[in-house]
Amino acid sequence: MLSLSKATTIIDAALEKARAENFAPLAVAVLDAGGHLVAYKREDGAGIVRFDIAYGKAWGSLGMGFGSRELTERAEKNPTFIGVLSTVSGGRMVPSPGGVLIQDDSCTVVGAVGISGDIGGNDEICAVAGIEAAGFAAATGVPK
Amino acid sequence: MLSLSKATTIIDAALEKARAENFAPLAVAVLDAGGHLVAYKREDGAGIVRFDIAYGKAWGSLGMGFGSRELTERAEKNPTFIGVLSTVSGGRMVPSPGGVLIQDDSCTVVGAVGISGDIGGNDEICAVAGIEAAGFAAATGVPK
Amino acid sequence: MLSLSKATTIIDAALEKARAENFAPLAVAVLDAGGHLVAYKREDGAGIVRFDIAYGKAWGSLGMGFGSRELTERAEKNPTFIGVLSTVSGGRMVPSPGGVLIQDDSCTVVGAVGISGDIGGNDEICAVAGIEAAGFAAATGVPK
Amino acid sequence: MLSLSKATTIIDAALEKARAENFAPLAVAVLDAGGHLVAYKREDGAGIVRFDIAYGKAWGSLGMGFGSRELTERAEKNPTFIGVLSTVSGGRMVPSPGGVLIQDDSCTVVGAVGISGDIGGNDEICAVAGIEAAGFAAATGVPK
Numbered sequence: 192m193l194s195l196s197k198a199t200t201i202i203d204a205a206l207e208k209a210r211a212e213n214f215a216p217l218a219v220a221v222l223d224a225g226g227h228l229v230a231y232k233r234e235d236g237a238g239i240v241r242f243d244i245a246y247g248k249a250w251g252s253l254g255m256g257f258g259s260r261e262l263t264e265r266a267e268k269n270p271t272f273i274g275v276l277s278t279v280s281g282g283r284m285v286p287s288p289g290g291v292l293i294q295d296d297s298c299t300v301v302g303a304v305g306i307s308g309d310i311g312g313n314d315e316i317c318a319v320a321g322i323e324a325a326g327f328a329a330a331t332g333v334p335k
Numbered sequence: 336m337l338s339l340s341k342a343t344t345i346i347d348a349a350l351e352k353a354r355a356e357n358f359a360p361l362a363v364a365v366l367d368a369g370g371h372l373v374a375y376k377r378e379d380g381a382g383i384v385r386f387d388i389a390y391g392k393a394w395g396s397l398g399m400g401f402g403s404r405e406l407t408e409r410a411e412k413n414p415t416f417i418g419v420l421s422t423v424s425g426g427r428m429v430p431s432p433g434g435v436l437i438q439d440d441s442c443t444v445v446g447a448v449g450i451s452g453d454i455g456g457n458d459e460i461c462a463v464a465g466i467e468a469a470g471f472a473a474a475t476g477v478p479k
Numbered sequence: 480m481l482s483l484s485k486a487t488t489i490i491d492a493a494l495e496k497a498r499a500e501n502f503a504p505l506a507v508a509v510l511d512a513g514g515h516l517v518a519y520k521r522e523d524g525a526g527i528v529r530f531d532i533a534y535g536k537a538w539g540s541l542g543m544g545f546g547s548r549e550l551t552e553r554a555e556k557n558p559t560f561i562g563v564l565s566t567v568s569g570g571r572m573v574p575s576p577g578g579v580l581i582q583d584d585s586c587t588v589v590g591a592v593g594i595s596g597d598i599g600g601n602d603e604i605c606a607v608a609g610i611e612a613a614g615f616a617a618a619t620g621v622p623k
Numbered sequence: 624m625l626s627l628s629k630a631t632t633i634i635d636a637a638l639e640k641a642r643a644e645n646f647a648p649l650a651v652a653v654l655d656a657g658g659h660l661v662a663y664k665r666e667d668g669a670g671i672v673r674f675d676i677a678y679g680k681a682w683g684s685l686g687m688g689f690g691s692r693e694l695t696e697r698a699e700k701n702p703t704f705i706g707v708l709s710t711v712s713g714g715r716m717v718p719s720p721g722g723v724l725i726q727d728d729s730c731t732v733v734g735a736v737g738i739s740g741d742i743g744g745n746d747e748i749c750a751v752a753g754i755e756a757a758g759f760a761a762a763t764g765v766p767k
Contacts, residue, residue: 192379194379195376195377195378199376225383227377227383228375228377228386229376229377230375230376230377231372231374232339232343232373232374233339233372233373233374235336235338235339236688237688238685238687238688239369239371239685240685240686240687240708240711240712240715240716241686242371242372243711243712244711247711266703266704267703270702270703270706273703273707274703274706274707274710277706277707277710277711281710282707282710282711282712282713283711284707285707285708286703286704286707367657368657369527369656369657369658369659370527370657370659371657395528397526397528398526398527398528398529399528400524400525400526414558415554415555415558415561415562415574416574416575418558418562418565419561419562419565419570419572419574420528420532420573422562422565422566422569422570423528423531423532423535423565423570423573424528424531424570425570427528428528480667482667483665483666483667486664513671515665515671515674516663516665516674517665518664518665519660519662519663520630520631520661520662521627521659521660521661521662522627523624523626523627527657527659530659530660
């Protein structure tokens with residue numbers, strides 16, 4: 192289970208990383224294993240669609256069982272299928288890095304982080320930093 | 336403008352109040368004046384529809400221009416119309432106390448808080464506590 | 480056909496009436512006979528759901544073939560059916576006065592006005608004022 | 624804040640430009656910073672999907688934080704991702720020029736204009752003309 196306490200640690204550490212790196216303003220969503228929002232913060236200046244993108248990166252990672260970097264790579268090979276998956280999921284699958292699975296000590300997926308605001312690679316750096324600060328393992332692609 | 340810093344203060348003070356009163360686990364959403372999510376926390380044990388209810392209480396307050404306690408009273412007088420409003424807004428209007436407008440010193444509405452988890456009256460107590468802790472005025476009904 | 484020029488006259492005259500009567504801030508939508516938006520103005524201070532309500536009053540009037548005052552009366556007699564109609568139309572039917580059909584000299588319905596912001600009766604007064612200022616006939620219920 | 628008065632000036636100046644240039648009939652939408660419609664006009668002869676395109680150009684500009692010309696360029700490089708963004712946003716992101724951010728003297732984004740009817744480049748010319756006539760700065764891409 193992913194507690195609110197852990198989710199808050201993830202978000203705050205992710206945003207601390209973003210400010211240290213001087214990234215663009217971010218939106219950070221933490222979802223439980225059922226795809227439901229546990230906690231969310233949107234930095235001042237982030238656009239109004241950032242929630243939907245952050246949520247979609249996290250939800251899609253849970254939906255497929257791997258981080259959104261893997262989905263990004265599959266999208267390059269098979270764009271049509273990813274377009275269909277996007278529609279199937281009601282827009283909750285975003286093929287861009289920044290959706291990262293959260294695994295506990297027993298390799299169980301307990302949730303996912305989704306971040307949007309900077310380029311996908313930078314969003315992902317912050318997601319990993321947040322997950323690791325909370326004592327979890329981060330899976331940006333297919334989990335071990 | 337409603338900063339992330341202020342929104343975080345609102346949520347944390349609302350949850351502090353909830354724990355002091357021993358209320359049921361809460362979901363707390365803070366929206367900006369345009370109805371977009373700025374910050375959110377869901378306490379451990381709150382059910383999976385709590386986000387949508389909390390969000391709808393806040394969004395509906397912004398949509399109509401008064402706190403959801405006023406909408407609750409109107410719903411008792413005219414249930415059909417409130418049912419229609421729910422559909423009009425895509426489910427984003429919830430006629431139960433706990434949606435409270437946030438006003439700054441010049442009486443401008445800068446956002447809204449929506450809380451769900453306990454009975455509406457208790458949700459509202461926490462919303463007001465959070466808003467006031469952040470130095471804003473809370474409007475549970477028609478604002479002054 | 481309802482020209483942009485006529486639609487603009489309707490909106491501006493409706494808002495002139497609202498200011499003369501000191502009504503609450505209004506949202507005014509003018510739709511053509513196909514239910515498509517021709518022109519719209521939202522006064523400063525009107526809430527964020529007012530577009531959807533104004534549009535729904537006008538669309539529903541065109542949908543049923545009578546002004547929304549008639550829909551309001553039917554809603555009192557048969558609330559369940561109105562709830563279903565609301566869902567059928569995707570929330571585009573609002574049983575409250577303020578949706579008024581626009582008829583030309585030959586009694587053809589060329590469009591509809593929908594207004595939201597004050598109580599339904601006041602919204603309707605402004606809609607009628609706007610329609611008549613543009614040289615059309617206004618039908619608040621079943622047209623002649 | 625973007626007042627109705629300023630929004631009306633933007634639309635009327637945009638349409639004046641369109642008539643001076645003899646462009647195709649246009650639909651012009653002005654949104655506030657939260658993505659809500661403030662004013663709209665559709666010239667006679669513009670098709671029935673023009674509202675949705677104009678609205679989507681403006682909404683998507685606010686959603687991403689840059690004018691739709693930038694989104695157009697990104698779409699050429701990564702069409703799959705833009706298709707997904709379209710779904711994520713419920714169709715409210717249109718990668719074609721004509722969505723332009725409105726900035727005030729302090730570089731704050733106070734809203735966006737979206738225009739559809741002619742080719743994107745011509746739509747954009749009218750959006751910029753309207754914004755500047757109202758005393759604001761126009762950002763067709765990433766704002767300064």
